[in-house]
Amino acid sequence: MPGMWTLETVQKVAAVDSAVWVDVLRLMVLARKVDEQVIRLCRQGQIRGSSFTGIGQEAISVAVAVAGEPDDLFAPCIRNVALHLGRGETPLGIMRQVLARPDGPTGGRDGNIHHGRLENGVYAMISHLGAMISVVAGGVMAKRRHGKDAVGVAFVGDGASSTGDFHEAMNFAAVFKVPVLVIIENNHYAYSTPNSRQFACRHLVDRAVGYGIEGLSADGNNAAEMYVTVRGIMDDIRTNPRPVLLEAETMRMRGHGEHDDFKYVPEELLLLYHRRDPIKLALRAMKAAKLMDDSAFSAMEAEIEAEISQAAKQALSETEPSPDTLTQGVYADA
């Protein structure tokens, strides 16, 4: 049952340095406000096509970003802007990406959330779901051959769990004991398709048994639970290499993209998760623990909003890439 903590979890949460919780909260707020800025730009007609956000799912990415070490590798998907931000991407980089600016992470060659910087350990996704799990596994295998104690984290949704690529990669990682944490963010809908049409097992995490690996579940809207769970797994597989499957229960709070009115999602489900908003939950807990107060939170929000607003303004002032660059860079120079 989401939200029910064991005594062990409570003790683990209490043992974390309080500064970490401030980082977690700040990063969630940053990601939320970046997404909200992207939605505004989309509505203003500044962005080509649709926009895809991770609103309501920030706690999952943030837990991973804060728990990660510099050598770790990550394969985020479309709900993981918080992972990008937590690994060093800037709001300006995100704005340039969605606006297809030459100085953005893909220089306008790709759009929305299809970006990543290897210097941050982050792979740019492709839209073929499940395809990046084996990539991050291979990257971690290479890092380990080079003497680094890297681990990998791949994010997929409930929809991607149905693909052949998911199965191939899980089995591959299990056979080679690659230290990769595969997180299924079960946000209940793959575009309009509900869980009931996506899989027939009781819980997606049950699939771990079939791969001969451990599977865990966590409340994906509870940042503290996500952090202690992810941190525990990553620390453990770093020294005892093996893949682990983690199902994080959460909810997609908007449409698949901004073009989607998501009328197919029952109102009461959205209301339930609105009350369980990961930022609200974290803020309430931190206030109760005297780690945050209203004025400090307001100051944090104001500072973040100013940075994002400046980033959007800067990116809007730039122009799209020159058409003369169309054929450049298809191949790496031999």
Place this chain on the structure above:
Amino acid sequence: MPMREITYLQGIHEGLQHVLEHDPESVLFGQDVGAFGGAFKLTAGLQAEFGEHRVFDTPICESAMLGCAIGMATQGMHPIVEMQFADFITTALHQILNNAGTRHYRTGNAVPIVVRAPSGGGSGGGPFHSEELETFFCHMPGVKVVYPAFPSDARAAIVAAVTDPNPVIYMENKTCYRSVKEQVDDRIAPLPLGKARVRRRGEDAVVIAYGAMVHEALRAAAELQESDGYEITVVDLRSLKPYDLDTILAATAATGRVLVVSEGWKTCGFAAEISAAITETGFHLLDAPVQRLTAPDVPIPFAATLETRYRPGAGDIAVALRDLIEF
């Protein structure tokens, strides 16, 4: 330097051996390639020589194999993936087309992977162990395709493919594995990707071919010289993407009559690309329409009678050349 005879299969093996010995970042993996030595025994002994860390077996998972290779390549390694049969790449085309092929353009990160694709028919492999899929890969931006025909080139092309910082599909023809032999020394000459080689020179017509069809063309050329006195140029493309348009046009200029031979399917096939390129840029050099001789657009049949009709051979090439010269 002393010369010795090696087969095409040995050429590939020695290329792999050379790379594994000289490039510590290289690894070779695939199904049954380790202690077993591969379905064709091409990798026999490599695991024993270089260890399980460098040469290893995988589960049956073409997509995960290629994804793993992309991950390794983006972290400084040089993975070589053996597909047991080229036919099986079809379950993982997205990893080549969308993942490896787009990555440098989108992110600036190089993906130096080599995918070995044992290809071609002629020995009763039937529809799923005989396919000739170079056209698929040549169609993909960001991907290179090599297709050697001779043992020395097969050896050098492995080295060139691994050295190249891009995804390279290494087409290797199963029919050539043990039937094609060549005298070589131990020196591996550099093979620039994108350079064809003229295997035979004559002024009456040119055959442009690759893979096993180079050998069929050379047999046809020898037959025609003996029977009709015709002198035929044979161009061995060696690299399909990029391909050597300069050599193709020079041979077109010297002969005026061009036959493009491929054991792949006809419609939208690689022979169509070469034919179109000659027509676009060398129309004024032609004395006759460019001709294609390819497999027909049918699945690859099992029966010897059917497959022999299906696959272009020296006799078919000789007939096509005679028609072309007498056009």
